[in-house]
Amino acid sequence: MLDFIQEYFFELLYAAFLLPQLILWCIIVPSQWKVERHHPTSNNEGVSVIVAARNEEHHLPTLLDHLVNQEYPEFEIIIINDRSSDQSSRIIREYQQKHNIIKEIVIDDNFGAISPKKFALSKGIPQAKYNQLLFTDADCVPASNQWIKLMTARLSTHPLTLGIGWYLPKHGRLVEKFTQFETLITALQYVSFSRIGINYMGVGRNIAYTKALYTSGNGFESHKNVLSGDDDLFINQVANKDNTATIIHPDSLTYSQPPSTWKKWYFQKLRHLSAGHHYKLSNKLLLGALSTSHLSVYFIYLLLLPLNVANLLYLSLLLIIRLVAITICTRKFTRMTNTKFSWWFIPIMDFMLIAYQIIIGASSVISKRNTWI
Known part of the structure; x- marks a missing residue:
């Protein structure tokens, strides 16, 4: 067992970081969709x-x-x-x-x-x-x-x-x-x-x-x-x-x-x-975990590509499942709200979110900006 973990350490780490993302986009978000097909009744209070x-x-x-x-x-x-x-x-x-x-x-x-x-x-x-x-x-x-x-x-x-x-x-x-x-x-x-x-x-x-x-x-x-x-x-x-x-x-x-x-x-x-x-500590831990898992999945994927070509299909498939899940959730949202978003932008935008998380996250720590723009 120990030998297996040592041999496939990065692959297991990749799967571990990907799991929260799959839970979010394949289970939590889809399971909560409820569209108000009819206007809720007004309570008529001022x-x-x-x-x-x-x-x-x-x-x-x-x-x-x-x-x-x-x-x-x-x-x-x-x-x-x-x-x-x-x-x-x-x-x-x-x-x-x-x-x-x-x-x-x-x-x-x-x-x-x-x-x-x-x-x-x-x-x-x-x-x-x-x-x-x-x-x-x-x-x-x-x-x-x-x-x-x-x-x-x-x-x-x-x-x-x-x-x-x-x-x-x-x-x-x-x-x-x-x-x-x-x-x-x-x-x-x-x-x-x-x-x-x-x-x-x-x-x-x-x-x-x-x-x-x-x-x-x-x-x-x-x-x-x-x-x-x-x-x-x-x-x-x-x-x-x-x-x-x-x-x-x-x-x-x-x-x-x-x-x-x-x-x-x-x-x-x-x-x-x-x-x-x-934020509350529990909220920070939740959002931090989601952000870290998102960043780490791409980082480990790029790290493993030249090292483990044999598992390229497996690694890519898991990443594609996540992107497909996000795309499905996005398209359902836009249909429910009569809004538009070009779904073919999603892979590019998803990768750009990593740069956003790094740059804005670091800047928000050191920034002392105090103006209302």
Whole structure:
């Protein structure tokens, strides 16, 4: 037995690292697919839609047009205007004259807050008229006029609902495609894990929870000095298998444009991943194991190619099974949500994720970036 292990050490190591990936993409993700084929019944309670915006004059008209046309019996729109120096206030006032459901909250100073967005939200949430809170970003738009209804339908029984924010590439650049793919993989993972009771993140551009849950969790107080995390760190703090719901429905998505340059992408990811150091230990171990297994599978595969040509078919077959499983999950997601992604990009994008994990992972450790882009 010992001789066998010594002779096939790297092959066994390869299989060991590949196993978590196969469990994820062949078992966990597929087993959790549930599409809401019909719109969930609205609970008809009032909803406060909250948006923190800073210098968003180019995005606010589109967003507000979509929000005021939502089909929902009772809701308000709160725009937290965070120290904007552009025409944001003028635009908001113009919409207020036509729609009395719009409320503007002006932030003149962040009083030294390390996380400006959390500070803005912490000032806006207490002024919400309703207990049900629904959040998105100023550069996003809801996929349909049923967005409020779908995202809040389960809040009466599950005070936290995780939605999905989808990117729509504008120029067809590689960085846009990669951002779309990475976001897709992330969404598949956090939705699937949430449905088996493991909640570690969501996205602030499409999330709903109750004011009571926010208050009982003491808001963002425990991580107020962390730049990012108004979404994932809050979820880490308050979510459990009994109070959290997820939704995958074409009308429940929000759409936004991905970064158009690698520089913008880099700093966006640094900001997003800065919160990861503050996750629960169990979450960090889970995500670290998945990331390590992904990187190690490719590393060992490339290492073994020149050393063990005899097992090339076996090694390649296992890797292909994983890629096929990811492709199947991706295509099912896009069919369920009426979105598009070119499946033939997946092998390239999957390999690029390794460089992403190394570069961004290392950078997030040493970065001290403290600005809200």
